[in-house]
Amino acid sequence: MRGKKAAGAAIRKDRAELEQRAVRAEHAERRLTGELAALRERSGREIHALRTALAEAKRQRDDAASPLLLGAEERVRTLSADLLAARAAHERTKTAYQKLVNGLMLSAHQEGLTIAEARHRIANLSGEEFQLADTGGTEEAPADPQRAAFERAVASKERDATNLIMAAGGRLAVKSDILVERAGGDR
Secondary structure (H helix, E strand, C coil), X not given: CHHHHHHHHHHHXXXXXXXXXXXXXXXXXXXXXXXXXXXXXXXXXXXXXXXXXXXXXXXXXXXXXXHHHHHHHHHHHHHHHHHHHHHHHHHHHHHHHHHHHXXXXXXXXXXXXXXXXXXXXXXXXXXHHHHHHHHCCCCCCCCCHHHHHHHHHHHHHHHHHHHHHHHHHXXXXXXXXXXXXXXXXXX
16 A cells, blocks of 8 residues: 555655646746746837937938928029029020021012022121121111110020039039938938
């Protein structure tokens, strides 16, 4: 019988050991669950703090870039208006030139010249002859000098506007790249 008592004692001992291990495992599980909850809460607070700091940094960056952007936007509007004005002036110049050529072609036709001869004559006009034709004068009776001076001034302004627009287009592209770089963004 001693064997049965020893076997029963061993079983009870094993059972007690298993119960103790189960209790320790339950305590470990509770402890780990608590640590996990604390970690989640701490991580949540840290994530919230980081998001808040990021939003504040973005706001400060935007506030710092705002005057630069407003200045750039104003410059873009100014350059756009200049560009539109120069394009309109260019179109007027082209139209005036075409009218002049058409008038010269008509007068050449009235003189009995062929189209090829008229084109040759127009192509060979010197600057002064072309200017006289443009203002309605001839070499014998030059046109109004004030009108000729006005026409030359207009042509000069249109050339200057075209040159300004070409130069401004390049500067605008460079300035926009610089502003984007300062703001820390990508194009």
